[in-house]
Amino acid sequence: MVGLERGGGEKGLGRALAASSGGGDMTFKLVLLRHGEGAWNKENRFCSWVDQRLTPNGIKEAQTCGKVLKEAGFEFDLVFTSILSRSIETSWLVLQEMEQEWVQTESSWRLNERHYGALIGLNRAELASIHGEEKVKLWRRSYDITPPPIDESHSHFHEIYNDRRYNYCDVAKEKLPKAESLKEVLDRLLPYWYDVIVPEIKKGKCILISAHGNSARALLKHLEGIPDDEIVNVTLPTGVPVLLELDENLHPVRPHRFLGNQEAIQAAIKKVEDQGKAAAPGKNISVSAN
Template sequence: MPRTLAFLRHGQSQWNLENRFTGWVDVDLTEKGEAEARKAGQLLKQEGTEFDGTFTSVQTRAIRTLNLALEEMGECWLPVIKNWRLNERHYGALTGLNKQETREKHGDEQVHIWRRSYDVPPPPLEDSSAFPSLNDRRYRGVDVPKTESLKLCLDRVEPYWNEAIAPAVRDGQNCIIAAHGNSLRALVKLLFEVSDQDITSVEIPTGNPLLIQLDENLKPTAARYLDQDRAQPLPGGF
């Protein structure tokens, strides 16, 4: 029996709008982001898949995106499991900086490496930063990173996939994962077996559900974005 996953990147956030590196800073959605979340819910409802459970991060923009989508679907009753391992990638010392100003200061090539390379993290966040995560009570008992590459992000996402999400899917549940650009890219790399080189060109659009069909071995057999006007290329020829 085929299983269905829906990957949903949060709608536009305030720092998306301001072109700033966000990472673990807990910013909210813009009005456009809220509209994207509602549109995602409408698209999922039109698709007709019966979902059984949902997973999200502990960051407001992802949680609210999921909640708004579920409202549009008429399925606010679905169970929601939140876990920090689905958080956005930690951008280290880049956190809070304007992306264009950072390019002007460090050069396009260096910023491209920090943003898009698979295994080169930005410089770590200083303890004196205005954006610390270490003292946030939602992360009590968590070894909070001070910077992450996509590889390091995958290193924390993969165990959560193996321990929590995959067992639910194997049990026959159709699930929505509402998360972030990089935590979802990490899952795409894992499920589609994307190479380290090719994952650098994979982009997940905001608020556009990616519907994935899986076989009994949790291998993708089909994948497509529900809003084709804002679709991005998918790996594996889908």
């Protein structure tokens, strides 16, 4: 990770296109964002496809993100979000702070958070005390391990699959995932990336993607070619903009950069990592570990 200096260090970063020194090649700038803190982030429960609002802290995070992007001079042409309220609400707050509420926004389920299957609603720390921290880390951060699937007996199954928003997806409701590894998130995200987002980037548009911890990690893995066994070490904090600078073939010209107060960002990353540390066993935990 490359840090940016505070103060004037981020000024002028926001131009959508910049000529690289000498050759005149174009560099595309893309901002990836994990939504601000949601209610279940705070309670340390897997939220995933359950629709949750931002907490007061999450609202502040999104507003701070807007301020950072505004100060850096970003002028967005297009915004992409998932169809979960926390990513949409975050984009509204960011654009409001930047006085760019008019910017066109498109939403797709393909940017949704990873589907955590039967883990949805469970407390990470309690789960770690039952199954071990390593197992929880694998469920959370590995590339190709799929958690146990959700089924009709799960208390949030009907809430998710009867939700009207899933009537408008480009796949039939029955085909929507019941659990996903990070790899499976990337598989459902890439068609949207290539067919919808990439053409807009190549037109020179300055784009914000307001998504989720794992849909953003999947995209980052793809763009930066992060090996399968190294993606386990990548964690994104809530509400922090991640700047990617890409060449004309959409290969990164430098590593991604977190924008904002670097000390606070590192503390926020640690906080998310620590969510998987074991706590005293709680009640109501039932998930088959395989």
